[in-house]
Amino acid sequence: MAREHNRRPSRRPHDNYFLVVIALCSFALIVALLPVALRAQQSDRAQQLSGKLMCMCGCGQVLSECNHIDCPLRAGMFKQLESDVARGESDDLILQDFVQQYGEAVLSSPPAKGFNLIAWILPGAAFAIGLCIVILVVRNWRHRAPLAAAADAAPAQRIGSDQFERARRQADRETDE
Numbered sequence: 001m002a003r004e005h006n007r008r009p010s011r012r013p014h015d016n017y018f019l020v021v022i023a024l025c026s027f028a029l030i031v032a033l034l035p036v037a038l039r040a041q042q043s044d045r046a047q048q049l050s051g052k053l054m055c056m057c058g059c060g061q062v063l064s065e066c067n068h069i070d071c072p073l074r075a076g077m078f079k080q081l082e083s084d085v086a087r088g089e090s091d092d093l094i095l096q097d098f099v100q101q102y103g104e105a106v107l108s109s110p111p112a113k114g115f116n117l118i119a120w121i122l123p124g125a126a127f128a129i130g131l132c133i134v135i136l137v138v139r140n141w142r143h144r145a146p147l148a149a150a151a152d153a154a155p156a157q158r159i160g161s162d163q164f165e166r167a168r169r170q171a172d173r174e175t176d177e
Helices: 002-006 013-050 074-086 091-102 114-176
Strands: none
Touching: 013 074, 013 091, 074 091
């Protein structure tokens, strides 16, 4: 009786065929969906790169956001971008190709080198200098305001009271007549 419990039931041949069919179907499904997944990755990469390029139709918008109806350049530029991505070219090489074809104006942000470096540095430097000037002016106003008010109050009162007396006398004369 002990031998009967240790003995495994034998597999039937059609059980193995079923596993083989499931494995083949899974493999076929993976092979069929792989190009779709690769195209989606390429399309996402092309979409990302189109955010770094300007549409050259004159709209002043990024290529991925150009919303002109029947834009003459958007479709061609995007098709060229997708074909470059499909060939497996690097991002830098693709961008450089567009720069050679359209000039540096095709880039949505100027490269941080040479004269274009000013475009990156100037806004931050202008903000820092402006902030320093505002801080210095406010400090000077806070330290100078009480002294200036006390010094200016006395002469202004004397001049004001003299003028007030003259104006009152003139008003009295004019009303008496």
